[in-house]
Amino acid sequence: MTNLQDQVQRRLDELVETELGLQVAVYYQGELVVDAVAGDITSGTLLYAASTGKAAAATVANVLVDRGVLEYDAPIADLWPEFAANGKQKATLRHVLTHSVGLPALAPDTTADDLTDPAKITSYLAAAEPWWEPGTKMTYHAMTFGYLVGEIVRRATGRRISDVLREIAEPLGIADEVYFAVPQNQLHRVATLVEPEGAEDTFAMVAGLFAKVTPPDLTPRAARCNRPDQLTAEIPSEGVLTARGIAKLYAALIGEVDGVRLVRPEAVAEITGPALTAPDELMGNPATWALGYPIGRLGSSAEESPTSFGMPGMGGSVGWADTRSGVAFGLTRVLFDPAQSASAVEIGNLVAKALC
Secondary structure (H helix, E strand, O other): OHHHHHHHHHHHHHHHHHHOEEEEEEEEOOEEEEEEEEEOOOOOOEEEOHHHHHHHHHHHHHHHHHOOOOOOOOEHHHOOHHHHOOOOOOOEHHHHHOOOOOOOOOOOOOOHHHHOOHHHHHHHHHHOOOOOOOOOOEOOOOOHHHHHHHHHHHHHHOOOHHHHHHHHHHHHOOOOOEEOOOOHHHHHHEOOOEOOOOOHHHHHHHHHHOOOOOOHHHOOOHHHHOOHHHHOOOOOOOOEEOHHHHHHHHHHHHOOEOOEOOOOHHHHHHHHOOOEEEEEOOOOOEEEEOOOOEEOOOOOOOOOOOOEEEEEOOEOOEEEEEOOOOEEEEEEEOEOEOOOOHHHHHHHHHHHHHHO
């Protein structure tokens, strides 16, 4: 394990000139075996990690199901009556977690300021007509996923999803390392993202790809993601976190860490196993979803790594876990690259080769 720490650290030191700042954390069967960092950041520096944070939202939902607070297959409208509008009476949390609920699109006139107003976003989604009968098709719900999960959690508990996440994370010692909404008094810990030179065409391509579901101006860019009002807002489709924090959250989902398990051992297979396999209606690619997480390690596929699941984020951050080996992995970076990052795949493969 010491050798793996050294291997990862050496590679980060080689990458840091172009990457600017990187964090990597690895848990193996509940033990932290890699905690490496390079650049002008520390292991405790918070980084905006885009959709990598969706895993935290999914984990909150799965923990609440395990505790009997939520049910996968109960109609969402039982908790949120307005959600029954326009043919969504039978839509369930399972449909939301598998991105098959049919509500991938924000309102076309949504602004960055609107993203900081969950009530406005969720009111729109409650009234919206789904693209298909919930559960019959699938496409990635890039921005709406977190708002849907967050409102379901709020209706069930009477609390913001950020507060429930904090309650879940506190026994693990990571309550200040995984956020949807960064407290004002923690903003000084957040690294400033930097975009790579010459990336405008790639950002434009990404904006075009998601244009049917997200207004182009809302494509994650460093300028928006560095704004204090965005960092402190409740946006559960995104996360601001440390590699160590997200890796530990995954580790406690699949096993015991520091005497803590997030769910009963018998629940892990249902949460992390295949729940839906279907073509992505918008992207066109085949996709296999567990309950809130795509199956397959970043850079791999569901067929190649069927016991791995996790969530990458635009910009190059990622978190994943492997239930067979007990490995949990997190990587965050300062360079916000819309083309993702070969480093996340490379370091992840290095760890998987050693431990999985």
